[in-house]
Amino acid sequence: MDQSAPAVPKKMGRLASAAVFATALEWFDFLIYATAAALVLGPQFFPAASPVAGTLASFATLAVGFVARPLGGIVAGHFGDRFGRKPPLVVAMLVMGLATFAIGVLPNYDAIGAWAPALLVVARLVQGLGVGAQWGGAALLLTEHAPVEKRGFYGSLIQTGSIFGAVAGNLFFLLLTANMSEEAFASVGWRIPFLSGIVLVGIGIYVQLKIEDTPVFREMARRSAESARDAGLRKAPLGEALRHHWRQILQAAGAFFVVNATFYILISGMLDYGTKTVGLSRTEILVCVMVAGATQVVTMPFFGALTDRMGSRKKLYLTGTVLMAVFAFPMFWLIDTGSVPLVLLALLIGFTIHATMYGPQAALYAEMFPADVRYSGASLGYQVASVLAGGLAPFIMTALLASTGASWSVALYIVATAVVTFVAVATINERYRRDLYETSEESAAAERAHSA
Secondary structure (H helix, E strand, C coil), rough: CCCCCCHHHHHHHHHHHHHHHHHHHHHHHHHHHHHHHHHHHHHHHHHCCCCCHHHHHHHHHHHHHHHHHHHCCCHHHHHHHHHHCHHHHHHHHHHHHHHCCCCCCCCCHHHCCCHHHHHHHHHHHHHHHHHHHHHHHHHHHHHHCHHHHHHHHHHHHHHHHHHHHHHHHHHHHHHHHCCCHHHHHHHCHHHHHHCCCCHHHHHHHHHHHCCCHHHHHHHHHHHHHHHHHHCCCCCCCHHHHHHHCCHHHHHHHHHCCHHHHHHHHHHHHHHHHHHHCCCCCHHHHHHHHHHHCCCCHHHHHHCCCHHHHHHHCCCHHHHHHHHHHHHHHHHHHHHCCCCHHHHHHHHHHHHHHHHHHHHHHHHHHHCCCCCCHHHHHHHHHHHHHHHHHCCCHHHHHHHHHHHCCHHHHHHHHHHHHHHHHHHHCCCCCCCCCCCCCCHHHHHHHHHHHHHH
């Protein structure tokens, strides 16, 4: 297939806007839980625990959502490779919106006892299924539509959706805490962001009606009608991915380790650490995290576009990995001063280094897998890492601080995840500007011909 002809700019703009907006709302729903876990869920659902134990318990329920993400990615990957990139994305938004709304109306421990944390875990599991199914569909919706010479840029726009969602969530909580008393916020205020999750249901319906599936999948479907065996669509995509592309799945998972761990340390772990250890007010640390995180709306597209011109996504990714390991200790030295300007500077640098990896990630993942297993492979690698190095990161951070009493232990944890990521990315056989229409059988045939 000729992938050099650029897509209509107006069409790409409309598609990108819809995809980013939907992704932002999806991650707003998922990430407001991280903020709420740091600020209020402990006393609401685990009141019998000590403050540290309550925070650990609320972060544990945060991690539960990440445990469900691989399952969501597996199910969505199978159906996304079989029936199109769009259907799983729409279902993911509907599921996420309903689960988030349910948390907003869930009675606390004082009202229904042990049922409260149990139902909270169930709702968080459903959120995890939703966000696990969402990323692969949204990323492929843009990368498979995008002109090949702008694949890194358009792929990075999906990553900005998570930043828009995180910033909007922090802003929402900032406005609520600034305008409500502690008692009002604890009883009603924290629920308001969750109730807005119902908006995502409407967005899902809009995407279903207005957005068409990717040209890559439409071409596979056309070829399947002519020759199902040649297109490879009668095989189970997940089985094919695990059997023939397990190495790329492990590499994708490893590549996400330091990216995901530092993201959740920065947006969630820092809220608890800043207020309880450093001595900043809730408003001060929320503003620092929100302002620093918002810069990624610019830096991630910049670095994604930079890889379009560099001729490699892998080189920039490795550079960011090394920089994150080097900056881990200085970042906490700056934060531990308790000076708001220095805390903001530390977070700005941290989020910028993070963007060097997260920006080009969607394009890198899309180019790692053939068309017929791309959704399954990319989703599974991404979501497996989200469990091991994402949802557990704030929990691990709190546990390390409680056991050592010093931030160096968290910095060392970041360095360890960076080592995993460096090894994984260094071993990737980069397929820069790969023909995204190429199937597994075509890729294998090309490799056999090259070897011969």
